[in-house]
Amino acid sequence: MEPEIFRRDLGAWLDANADELTPPYEGLASMDVSMEHYSRVKRALYDADFGRYGWPESVGGLGGTPLLRAIVGEEINFRDLADPNAWTMIEVLAPTVIDFAPPELSARLVPPFIRGDEMWCQGFSEPDAGSDLASLSCRAAKTDGGWVVNGQKIWTSFIEYSQRCVLLTRTGEPDSAHRGITAFLVDVDSPGISYSPIETMHGRTDFAEVQFDDVFVPADRILGEENGGWQVAMDILPYERSTTFWHRGALLHRRCSDLITQVAASGDHDTAAAKAIGQAFQSIVAFRSRSRDTQHQLAAGQQLGVETSVDKILITSAEQQLFEAARDLLLGVIEFDEGLTAAQWRTDYLYSKAASIYGGTAEIQRNIVARRLLDLGPEA
Amino acid sequence: MSEFIEADDMALLAASFEAVMAEAPGPGEADQALFDLGWAELLAAAPGPAAAMVFSALGATGSAATLLDDVVAHALGMPISPDVCVLLPASLHAERAAPQSDEPRIFNQEEPLEISGLVSSRIDRAATVVTVWDKESGPEFTSFEAGFLRNRGATGVDPAHAYRHLSVRVAAHFLTPLEAEATWETAVAAARVALAHQLIGGARWMLAEARQHALDRVQFGRPVASFQSIRHKLAESLVQIEGAASVAGACVHDPDPMLAALAKSLAGQAALTTAAHTQQVLAGMGFTAEHRFHLWLKRMLVIDTLFGSASSLPTEIGQDLLTRGTAPRLIQL
């Protein structure tokens, strides 16, 4: 399947099915409503085959390059058809589960995920293990036929809507760092799992604090090797920073275009406004160009690694620059205005502040670039 | 022919071009040797890859070969020759100027005509000057003899580069109208992409110097490279360089003029950021005339200014976007 033909066919299909695919709400809906619509869009794409390309046949896909998945998410984001953050979870988690789960397990569990019938979440961070993820302490102990998990996770996005969780646990000695971590694919409805949602500053509850009390996980739910969980976590990063970022880049492009349209329509813009727009657009183009190179490397079967920290830093700057420009140019809209457009700018502006925190903070990314790409030796 | 230049061949060519440039870094010193190496043929056969390779080498070696004249002349469909020199946009006040107005200009159409712009040191050897005249009816190309402009003008912050700002009066009968095969916009795009590569090549050189110094210099009993604020400065430089390099790389064949402007702007920003961080990491050593850093800093200032700077281009691009009313999708998978 040629990417350009695929994009054309997909575009035609999206246009033809606009009635079904366009959200039944304007602006921001509640999480419940937007998650429901997200599932509907996912399912429709799957049934029309577009949502199956780029996934291996072993999990219900139709094969082909991951570029095809990048194109689907891009077109959905250009048209604002479904919640972009829910979508990211698939691109972040499914490829790694396919890489590490026993084939039988992924053949059974992955299809409902990519079909949009299920949602999964990522249980990595803990109250005492944020940037220093390798110090995590949520414990998994061996028992008959499996493992028993005890401990806590935090900032677990979408757990309320999720059926499964990719979980990192401590299986080695407490101080075994990255050598003593094991990954599991856990059912969220397992007895002993409880969670309480955490209100976010942008007004949408999408993460939670999670408690594990004697949670039994069957032996066949292990991902990778015992004490091999760090590889699983590291495997996720390049996926997160290729396809997912490409999708988010499309969203930023659309919002930049929205800003241009709004400022142009208002008629009164000076040189400073033009400059702010030029700079925001420039950062988005730098990110998208870099991300395209990364996409092509992935499609060519190259192993992606730490160099994707560059992509992460570029998208973070682009996102924060864009929404700062929006705040400056739409003077007072974010602070005071009522209405759907203002609410969207306000939410996007606030959410952009998370870009330098999730998925490895801005500082951690720079540490990685310095150590691994510039080879500057150990830190003081 | 571009398909026939394999990556390996390009790397070999790059090595021989770099060697010649490093040998003779002064203004125009390497020009003849580069023409002898086949610069004109390479540019004619594969303008995008040729400019990318050769201008990266200019940036990396700090050479002041005057090859931009050829890139502009070729983009306009004019002969590539060390005898042709191009009067370039001054762009000194582009911040205030409307888009398109940073072309080299013949200000009034009364006699004698006042011509203002930037020229490379090639003017001291070339026979002909080519420039563009922005008449109300549209741009018109013109040429005149170089002779009376030799060894004139102020060289400014980077005498080793010898780009000069000229403002001269010429009687109209000295001017010969020229038929250009392409628009001035095409030539501007080609020049911007070439200069973007030069800025990136220069930025990579500065970053390598800063990195080595940070590893070698010991203070408080450890290499200064171990201090996080130094590490983050260098990381920031690398990220900007890679972002700019990707966009410049995307301009290799017939770039959209806006994409070329973005490449130049991003590259200028990356080079200026890297220069500032390198200066700080080199500290006292970087403030000397002995360390070669200052040569790159000054070169970057000049190259950033030619054909629109990191400060002026975003305004030009933003104005263009506001006129269009939407953001074009310049980057496709």
Ligand SMILES: Cc1cc2nc3c(=O)[nH]c(=O)nc-3n(C[C@H](O)[C@H](O)[C@H](O)COP(=O)(O)OP(=O)(O)OC[C@H]3O[C@@H](n4cnc5c(N)ncnc54)[C@H](O)[C@@H]3O)c2cc1C
């Ligand atoms: C919107 C959102 C969604 C999220 N979703 C999930 C999810 O689904 N699953 C999940 O597991 N996690 C999730 N996270 C958590 C995220 O991964 C962590 O917040 C992140 O790793 C940082 O950890 P922390 O918040 O504990 O900050 P800390 O690690 O405590 O950092 C505090 C500050 O110190 C700095 N710092 C720390 N170490 C260093 C160092 N070595 N050098 C320099 N500076 C340093 C940090 O950069 C930061 O500025 C989410 C976070 C957000 C904001």
